Amino acid sequence: MYNSFKLFFIIVLLLGISSSTINAQKTGNIVEYFGKEKINDVGEGNVLHVFNTGWALQMQNLGFESSSFPNDPVFNRFLTDKHYRATKEFTFDIDFLGNPIQWQSIKIDSTSSFSGSHLRSAYVYLSYTSNSEQIVLFEASGHSIALINGFPHEGDHYDFGYSLIPIKLKKGENIFVLKVGRFPRIRARLITPATGVQFTSRDMTMPHILQEENKAYKGAVRVVNATENWIKEAIIEAKLAEHTTNTIMANIPPLSVQKVPFSFTSNSMDVSKESVDLKLNLKDKKGTTLHNQTVTLEIKSKYKHHKKTFISDIDGSVQYYSVAPSTTKEASQALFLSVHGASVEAVNQANAYAQKDWGTLIAPTNRRPFGFAWEDWGRLDALEVLKDAKNIYKPDESKIYLTGHSMGGHGTWYLGATYPDKFAAMAPCAGYPDLLAYRDGFSKAVLEMTPEQLEERGISTKSVERMKLEPVNTPLQNIIERAGTPSRTLKLERNYLQSGVYVLHGEKDNVVPTAIAREMRERLGKFHNDFTYYEYPEGTHWYGNHSVDWQPIFDFFKQRTIPKDSVVKKLEFFTGSPGVSATSHFMTIYQQEKPFEVSSFDFSKEKGFNITTNNVALLEVDLSKLTETINEITLDGDTFKVSSNLKNFFKKDKQKWITTSMPSLREKGPHRNGGFKDAFRNNVVFVYATKGSTIENDWYYHKALFDAETFYYRANGHVEMIKDTDFSLEKYADRNIIVYGNKDNNTAWKLLLNESPIQVNNNKVRIGEKTLSGNQWGLYFTVPRKDSDVATIGVITATGEMGMKAAYANHYLVNGTTFPDVILFDSNLLNQGAGAVKYAGFFGNDWTIENGDFEWK
16 A cells, blocks of 8 residues: 555656645645635535445556556446445455455545545445435545446546536435545535526636626536436526626536536626626526526726636637736737646636736636646647637737646647647746656656665565566557557657747756756757757746746747748648648648658758658648749659649659649548547537437436536536437538447437448447457447538447446546547456457548558457
């Protein structure tokens, strides 16, 4: 157990939490330390039951986990054996040191929480005996996932107190199995809801009201549906001063909580006050009030620090960003994008900066204070905020800059490498370039410790021996990991040539070790001609606001601009996927020869218009962006006549370039290039099966609900969830769809997937010309919507109950995980992890299996 306790501190460092935070966590709550108080009060009803005893099972975790499918033998036991129960000192398994892993009884402390080092990397088993069937709210915190009577639900990893899960208790025994989250602390209780449908004030997203503007605003509030009926065509009536705005909500499924967007307007109100009350009424479609709530909003000047909200194209949710506006009102100023560190709110990020007199600073959220490390949906959030801010502030397009601290320093390295032509200069502060390399760095540090240091930290020599084992990837594992190439920042490092780089790091940073910054200084020194490196003397990870608001950084920025396309004489660009990043200046990589390997072009005007490429199948050269007349282009040694002032397209045909027309949007391209995770955007809709057996219908409903809960918690999201029978192509045109179920039980399959090269029925899966039988198969895959030029379908499917339950986990909604276009696995997934994957890979550029890149086990 002491071994696990020490390994926890390694994990803490991996996640970018400072040593001061660890000290604070010993006596207080981590979110309190960072200015977000944990919600303790219950306003949604009365506490029915506080769980005060239970069982805990501590599982050793040395990090030997797949980036896509971590092993989960505990949940596997509960999912596959409905009769299994935790019992005193029952040996669940044997660890690698030969010690029995047993359930141990636990009880709460004075804060009504289960806590202590014995809960690190542990599972907590709770039970409640109900005298009758009844609907309650399960409110727990500190856990990452819960299994409630056999169905998965999202947890409250960061101990915010956000979690409210409406459930229908069975008469008799009800089982709750919780996986402990970041900290060794769990609280759990049951609440009898005050009413079936209500607002909850937990976790609202609201803007500041601006004194100088009468305008429409967007907000979001959570609606609890603690009934077994759908909430349909309900209205949120928002009244601010004397102005009332009505918003029709998307339908809310039974026994669920949704964070709902709504609108309100600030016309005719007294802006001399510091705050104003917004009155919310929740009404059914007949106009009957179901619940009401008053929200106090702050009033700010638009010329001072404030926050704005907008509707995200990812899922239709309301997101916010914080602004430190320029102190002057001149037109066409600079725009600074500042990305925050782990656990930091965007408001606090912007507040760390004094206002500048030559530009406006904007701080996006990464979708949450922890979010996605600025990858995946965090990356998209940064781009959405940048777009929205450009529309509002109309900056000089040549004066856009990027900076960030800690995890945001990683975000700066990552976004700067991924979108190099969007920023004139970048300044990573206390950052690490590559997420996996950062994690590996701490593992290497353990391996380099002396026996005395290991003993001091309670790490056994056998643990170190296991950590030294170098797993040898199979071709199948390699192709799965290839889906993560766009996140391998250092493979794209030459993109930094397009920006000035200022590296700021504390001399004595032990959270993101200074050695990482020094390594980047060495790497940049080998090829970059425009970077500055500065170590702040005696600086730790955070040494005050000048850890980010460092005047020399802004002096550095001021001297640099994004060059116009017409003056670019040399240009290198690298990408891991055109679906993530395809364009730099006037050239676009549309398609790759080998999907999700690094593709690049190198352009020079020194001796004619010359381009060399690597792993590029289709290239666009937009000469309309140039002022000079270009009649010839040399591409990988072959010369082509071209049309000046037009877009020119070149395609590989049997390893030779030929001119071609603009590619069809039906093919892969920047608009939709695959990778299963890419389906979770474009105002995505979850469509679950209702035409199967009771077991199938219950499972796919709860699986869709679990994913919706996860996207809410991790991404501050709002995903519309509907029955298959309510789906129509017209109503949900051009939106991404996630299908839960197979051809036999989800009626939307015939509308969306009849022409798919992969077909899944009960007891059968067909992949191209191959057919597999049995009920043990689970499958994730993504294909384009045939009725749309932009939309994608993601499919979460199985051939039967065994395959369904193997697919319970949703690591595809976690940053740093890797999922290609297709992954097939069997029911051993939770026990074997990636070892249970049988088939994976990428469709061809025409979305066929025949022209794709796949591996069988």
